[in-house]
Amino acid sequence: MEYLVDMKNITVKFPGVLALDDVSFQLKPGEVHVLLGENGAGKSTLVKVLSGINKPASGSVTVGDKHFERLTPEDSVNCRISIIYQELSVVNELSIAENMFLGKLPTKKIGFMPVVDYGYMREVASKYMGEIGLQKDPDTLVQNISISEKQQVEIAKALSTEARIIIMDEPTSSLSIQETENLFNIIRGLKKKGIGIIYISHKLKEIKEIGDRVTVLKDGKYVATKEVADLEVDDLIPLMVGRKVKNMFLNTEEDVSKNEVLFSVRNLTRKDGTCENISFDLHRGEILGFAGLIGAGRSECMEGIFGAKQISSGEITLKGQKLDIKNPYQALKKGIAMVTENRRETGFFANFPIWKEVAVSTSLKRSGLGGFSGIVHVDEERSAAETATKQLNTKCSSIDQMTVNLSGGNQQKVIISKWLAVDSDIFIFDEPTKGIDVGAKSEIYQIMRNMANAGKGVIMVSSEMPELLSTCDRVIVFREGRMSGEFENKNLTEEQIMYAAIHEN
Numbered sequence: 001m002e003y004l005v006d007m008k009n010i011t012v013k014f015p016g017v018l019a020l021d022d023v024s025f026q027l028k029p030g031e032v033h034v035l036l037g038e039n040g041a042g043k044s045t046l047v048k049v050l051s052g053i054n055k056p057a058s059g060s061v062t063v064g065d066k067h068f069e070r071l072t073p074e075d076s077v078n079c080r081i082s083i084i085y086q087e088l089s090v091v092n093e094l095s096i097a098e099n100m101f102l103g104k105l106p107t108k109k110i111g112f113m114p115v116v117d118y119g120y121m122r123e124v125a126s127k128y129m130g131e132i133g134l135q136k137d138p139d140t141l142v143q144n145i146s147i148s149e150k151q152q153v154e155i156a157k158a159l160s161t162e163a164r165i166i167i168m169d170e171p172t173s174s175l176s177i178q179e180t181e182n183l184f185n186i187i188r189g190l191k192k193k194g195i196g197i198i199y200i201s202h203k204l205k206e207i208k209e210i211g212d213r214v215t216v217l218k219d220g221k222y223v224a225t226k227e228v229a230d231l232e233v234d235d236l237i238p239l240m241v242g243r244k245v246k247n248m249f250l251n252t253e254e255d256v257s258k259n260e261v262l263f264s265v266r267n268l269t270r271k272d273g274t275c276e277n278i279s280f281d282l283h284r285g286e287i288l289g290f291a292g293l294i295g296a297g298r299s300e301c302m303e304g305i306f307g308a309k310q311i312s313s314g315e316i317t318l319k320g321q322k323l324d325i326k327n328p329y330q331a332l333k334k335g336i337a338m339v340t341e342n343r344r345e346t347g348f349f350a351n352f353p354i355w356k357e358v359a360v361s362t363s364l365k366r367s368g369l370g371g372f373s374g375i376v377h378v379d380e381e382r383s384a385a386e387t388a389t390k391q392l393n394t395k396c397s398s399i400d401q402m403t404v405n406l407s408g409g410n411q412q413k414v415i416i417s418k419w420l421a422v423d424s425d426i427f428i429f430d431e432p433t434k435g436i437d438v439g440a441k442s443e444i445y446q447i448m449r450n451m452a453n454a455g456k457g458v459i460m461v462s463s464e465m466p467e468l469l470s471t472c473d474r475v476i477v478f479r480e481g482r483m484s485g486e487f488e489n490k491n492l493t494e495e496q497i498m499y500a501a502i503h504e505n
């Protein structure tokens with residue numbers, strides 16, 4: 001069998017970390033090869049060897065008939081390898097066509113003057129956009145299209161370079177169900193062209209749907225490669241995690257709806273109109289889920305509650321006391337904590353070690369006058385950070401490591417840890433398990449349930465229906481900025497939620 005890519009015995013070291021230890025990996029033409037592993041297992045590190053960013057200490061890479069000890073980014077391009085990172089690299093200020101030709105704008109001559117050949121650009125862009133079904137004008141500015149369309153621009157761009165190998169690192173983490181299905185259709189089309197796809201995801205059920213083979217990494221080491229057709233996805237969990245994952249189903253038998261109302265929101269409307277007339281109660285001990293399609297206004301509503309964005313009307317009451325929250329600092333002071341969705345953008349300080357990062361929210365809450373108190377509680381903070389990193393199994397060399405050097409999912413865990421360490425009455429989690437591996441997911445659900453059992457109120461915004469159904473006591477559904485359904489989680493089904501998310505009530 002001829003491989004598109006044959007990586008042999010790859011070892012990659014970072015200061016103090018053996019990120020990959022003697023890992024081999026092959027990609028066949030026309031296959032989707034899923035890379036699976038816990039946060040920090042080495043998945044992104046492996047694909048970054050193919051894009052020329054990571055230089056292996058040893059090993060070799062063969063792409064077609066070319067052999068390399070280390071690829072440079074130019075080698076990677078010449079080998080027709082395209083990588084679509086989770087943090088998409090499109091330029092918002094440019095048009096779709098300009099993005100597709102970024103760095104290689106075609107020119108034509110008018111007289112002796114070379115000018116950009118926009119006609120040609122549009123034509124080629126339209127051709128590849130058409131191939132994957134992206135129905136937009138190629139002149140549309142990228143800032144005006146959705147995340148899934150931006151991703152399609154990147155795929156069209158890869159096709160325009162005649163990519164033979166396309167790498168997707170957690171491509172569906174911000175996509176809705178329909179957008180994911182659309183991506184899978186595009187991927188099926190790519191396979192038919194003989195393109196090989198390396199696919200990284202923490203969503204295990206996607207493996208059966210789109211994968212042909214799956215390779216599991218653990219702690220930088222190769223564990224196994226399996227044909228997807230021959231396996232049950234659950235059988236992969238022990239290979240990834242190497243320990244038993246706790247029961248994912250945590251619904252309490254207790255009827256928390258009879259508990260006192262801890263927190264209530266009445267007629268909340270945001271100035272920018274992204275959510276309108278939102279009213280709900282949260283009981284003591286309750287986990288309240290918020291479902292809906294991406295863009296339905298759930299995060300926007302939570303930002304409004306948390307004071308991160310302006311509201312034009314609405315009343316927020318905590319323990320019977322009306323709150324007037326103007327910014328997140330005030331929300332924190334009053335007893336509301338929030339783990340935001342865009343954690344990598346808004347979540348952390350690049351130059352902080354883990355322990356300081358975890359301590360930020362607690363010291364903010366302790367402080368007066370909108371800043372740090374200046375009183376340092378180092379021992380306490382360090383031990384809180386130790387506890388939190390152990391609890392979520394955050395992979396790091398020590399709590400003194402810089403957060404920025406952690407893998408994507410481990411950064412997320414650190415940011416979640418810093419909110420868990422805060423003593424609040426209300427905890428809002430926006431997509432808490434995005435990018436988080438299967439073991440830590442169940443830990444997070446358990447922590448949420450423990451918080452609720454301790455008399456807190458917990459809100460979880462999630463696009464993963466199975467986790468809403470397995471964790472929440474009640475689910476509110478949003479559709480186009482408004483509430484379109486509310487369900488007790490008793491015999492509730494994904495279909496019921498979907499129906500409310502899509503149809504007018």
Ligand SMILES: Nc1ncnc2c1ncn2[C@@H]1O[C@H](COP(=O)(O)OP(=O)(O)OP(=O)(O)O)[C@@H](O)[C@H]1O
Nearest residue numbers: 014019039040041042043044045406407408409410
């Ligand atoms: N630039 C870097 N400097 C130091 N350490 C790094 C760097 N990049 C990655 N690492 C370390 O290498 C290991 C593997 O990280 P990698 O990003 O490959 O994990 P991953 O499997 O992609 O995880 P995730 O699912 O969280 O994205 C981690 O321990 C990480 O901290």
Ligand SMILES: [Mg+2]
Nearest residue numbers: 043044407408
């Ligand atoms: Mg990664």
